[in-house]
Amino acid sequence: MDARLTPANARVAHESLRDQVDAPEYTQGTWHRIAGGVVDILKAPNGSRNRQALFGERVLQLEDHDGFAFMQAEKDGYVGYIASACLTDDVRATHWVCTLGSHLYPAPDMKQHEVDALSFGAQVTIVATANRFSETDTGLFVPTAHLCPVGTPHGDTVTNAELFLGTPYLWGGNSRAGIDCSGLVQAALLAAGYECPGDSDMQETLGTAIAEDAPLERGDLLFWKGHVAVVVDQMRMIHANAYHMAVAYEDIAAGVARIEAQGDGPVTARRRL
Structure with a gap:
């Protein structure tokens, strides 16, 4: 099981996993909302950041332990720890x-x-x-x-991604204060009305494959090992990347060559929603 999507730790697991994992306790959990503007989702209490949750997003709290809530995000199923003080009551967002x-x-x-x-x-x-x-x-x-x-789609994938142009690159980031490649794609797709997981390797299964000899179209997704970009047109892509340390446009051919030359390999998938 992927730990990023499995609501279980050494002390507790979600009730749905009773026949799949061993845990001292099983729970249905309780729903809460994020109370801070941007909150880190940590791999472990006081650990490294995996992703972030935004103000008002809904999370299922499975445990409160030493000031940290073990939780699963409703929007994409991401599991991790956030500071318990960052949770508030579950009131329906409008x-x-x-x-x-x-x-x-x-x-x-x-x-x-x-x-x-x-x-x-x-x-x-x-x-x-x-x-x-x-x-x-x-x-x-x-x-x-x-x-x-809530429930009203906004723009298309490219238009939404372009809102973040110039936003600084931040590993695991999901906000205007800092964002990474998969955070940018998720924000752009969710706003346009698509479901989207949190990390690029998960996103690589979205939509359908594009043949190698087929022309790219606006909104297509390009994947590398550990990276994703959005096609703007047949010449350009937009992505949050560590080369520019920001969300930026880049020539597709030049970007593909640069990424391979720096040792991160060739494009691994071309996907269309």
């Missing part, structure tokens, strides 16, 4: 942030000092709207122009 970023304010006034930053894809629960601001269930305010109703 809207999501469909601009690159936004802020939470203590009052419906852009001159107020922001309380938190929200990234593309963050979720909020709106209870009232007036004077260009929407009030959340916690009494904070978001610019209404930055929101779309």
Whole structure:
């Protein structure tokens, strides 16, 4: 079993795994929402970052141990640990942030000092709207122009990825503050209405294979071992990469040659949604 997707550790496992893994305890878990703007999903308590969760995203908490919640993210099934203090009650989200970023304010006034930053894809629960601001269930305010109703797709894969142009590269990142190749693809696809796992090796099974001699089209995905890019047109791709240390356009032919020359191998898959 892939540990990134298996809700089990040495102390507890999800009830659905009762006949598949041995654990001292099995649980159905409890649903919560992420309370901070961006929260690291860790491989182990106080360990390295695997991915990140955004404000308002829903997670299933299986355990609270020494200040860390062992959890599984609803959006992609990713399993890991987050600080327990970053969880709040499971209240149904009504809207999501469909601009690159936004802020939470203590009052419906852009001159107020922001309380938190929200990234593309963050979720909020709106209870009232007036004077260009929407009030959340916690009494904070978001610019209404930055929101779309939950369940409403936004843009296409390329348009969504292009929002992040210039965003610094961050291993395991999922936000405007820093993002990696698979985080960029996931954000772009989820917003466009597609399901998408969290890491590039998982994403390599999306859609259908494109023949080697077939021309590439806008929105196609190119994969290498440990890397993924989105095709913008037959000449260019966009990807979060450590060469530019940012989300950037790159000539496809030049990029393919560069990646192979630096020792990361050839393209391993070409996929179309």
